[in-house]
Amino acid sequence: MYYEPLTFEGQKQIREDDRWIKKRLRLDADPEKSAVIICDMWNTHWCKGAAARVDELAAPVEKFTSYMRRNGFLIVHCPSNTMAYYADNPARKRALQASPQEADPRLLDWCPLDPEREDPLPFDDSDGGCFCKERCTYSRPYYGEHEGITIDPDRDIIVDDRLAYDYFRTHGIDTVFYCGVHANICVPGRPFGIRQMVRQGIRCILVRDLIDVMYNPEMPPYMDHFDAVDAMSGHLERFWCCSTTTADIMGGFPFRFREDYRLF
Numbered sequence: 001m002y003y004e005p006l007t008f009e010g011q012k013q014i015r016e017d018d019r020w021i022k023k024r025l026r027l028d029a030d031p032e033k034s035a036v037i038i039c040d041m042w043n044t045h046w047c048k049g050a051a052a053r054v055d056e057l058a059a060p061v062e063k064f065t066s067y068m069r070r071n072g073f074l075i076v077h078c079p080s081n082t083m084a085y086y087a088d089n090p091a092r093k094r095a096l097q098a099s100p101q102e103a104d105p106r107l108l109d110w111c112p113l114d115p116e117r118e119d120p121l122p123f124d125d126s127d128g129g130c131f132c133k134e135r136c137t138y139s140r141p142y143y144g145e146h147e148g149i150t151i152d153p154d155r156d157i158i159v160d161d162r163l164a165y166d167y168f169r170t171h172g173i174d175t176v177f178y179c180g181v182h183a184n185i186c187v188p189g190r191p192f193g194i195r196q197m198v199r200q201g202i203r204c205i206l207v208r209d210l211i212d213v214m215y216n217p218e219m220p221p222y223m224d225h226f227d228a229v230d231a232m233s234g235h236l237e238r239f240w241c242c243s244t245t246t247a248d249i250m251g252g253f254p255f256r257f258r259e260d261y262r263l264f
Contacts, residue, residue, distance in 0.1 A: 003031040003072030010205065010244040013237040020238055021074055027205070027244065029076035031072030031174050035168065036065055036207075037248045039078050039180030041149060042142035053257060054181060058148035059157040060255040061179055061210055064246050069152060074173065076181070078192055079145040080160040086144070095157035098167035103200055107162045111188065118239035122231035123221060129214025131225070140170050164192035165200060175203045177244075179210035181231045187211065194240050204241040208233040209254035226260040 005096050010027045013020045029264045038061060045051035077091065113121065145151065151158065157167060168176070176197055178187055185204070188194045189192040194204045208230075216230040223231065237243050245254040 001058050001072070005030050006034075006249065008243045008244055009103045009248040011214045012234060013234060015238075020234070023235075024264055027175075027242065029073075029205075033173055034175040034177070035074040035076050035173050036068050036177040036179065037076045037078055037164070037192060038065060038145070038149060039178060039190065039193070040080050040182070041180045042079050042082070043140050043146050046139045046141060047128075047132065047136045047214070049130065049132045049136075050079050050181070050212070050214060054146060055148075056257055057181070057210065057212060057255075058146045060246065061251045062149050063209060064207065064250065065074070065181065066150065067250050068177070071154060073177075074171075075152065075156040076164060076167075076176075076192075077113060077145055077149070077151055077156060077158045078164065079142070079158075080186065080190060081140060082142065082144045083160055086263040089151065089158060090153040091151055092158040095159045095163055096169055098163060098170045101166045101169040103162075105193060105199055107165060109161075109191055109198065111191070111193060112201075114209070116196065118235070121184055122235050123184075123213075123215050123223060123228050124219040125213075125215055127216055127219055129182070129184075129216055131216040131218065148200070159192060160190075162191045165197070165202075168197075168202060173202070175205065177205045177207055180206040181212045182187060182214045183211040183229065184213045184215065185235065188236065188240065194236065198240050206233060206236050206241055206243040207246060208243040209245045209247070209256070212257075224262070226257065226262060
């Protein structure tokens with residue numbers, strides 16, 4: 001089946017003199033050569049606050065990925081550390097059929113912040129980012145992706161490692177949209193994340209209204225949580241990739257969390 005190329009608005013931040021300028025871009029993507037990654041949208045999370053925001057984010061992620069699937073895009077489900085749960089799922093079996101690909105530079109299990117390419121993160125997340133009244137203890141309570149997100153067994157794939165890159169190269173995919181959590185940790189750092197894919201020559205596009213961050217406003221620079229989400233989007237726009245919103249692609253209004261009371 002033939003699918004029309006997608007044309008949409010995006011933005012990138014560029015350096016002019018001593019300041020960063022947002023530049024609007026006209027972008028396009030060929031559905032046959034493009035994918036959408038859903039990063040670590042687990043069915044629960046070690047931080048109760050983060051889990052609540054994932055619950056809220058699941059419906060707009062489902063709406064967006066359903067739209068993209070209908071328009072011919074590959075949907076890639078990446079709920080890390082849960083592959084055993086999907087061992088018999090056709091979407092997982094489909095991913096495992098990808099041919100191993102050579103990669104240059106070397107594919108990493110985790111891609112930390114790259115000081116040669118990017119500034120430090122715009123906020124201090126060294127405490128893990130939980131800001132619940134009673135601090136949560138790190139664990140792995142999840143076993144799969146959020147139940148509100150559809151996995152199409154006939155079209156999607158399920159991965160959580162370098163297999164994503166192998167599948168992309170096997171099938172000629174050169175553009176990847178990113179949504180999910182968390183934009184300061186897993187979205188850029190995972191082996192299927194933005195830093196890794198940009199280094200391998202794949203064009204990455206952040207869907208900036210479908211992300212969250214792990215940040216505690218009691219840590220420097222003591223900013224509002226949703227200001228931190230925007231700051232992290234800006235960081236990725238400056239140093240790694242352009243961004244877009246669901247509104248730029250589908251029309252309507254960008255998603256906003258219920259607790260985001262800021263005025264624009």
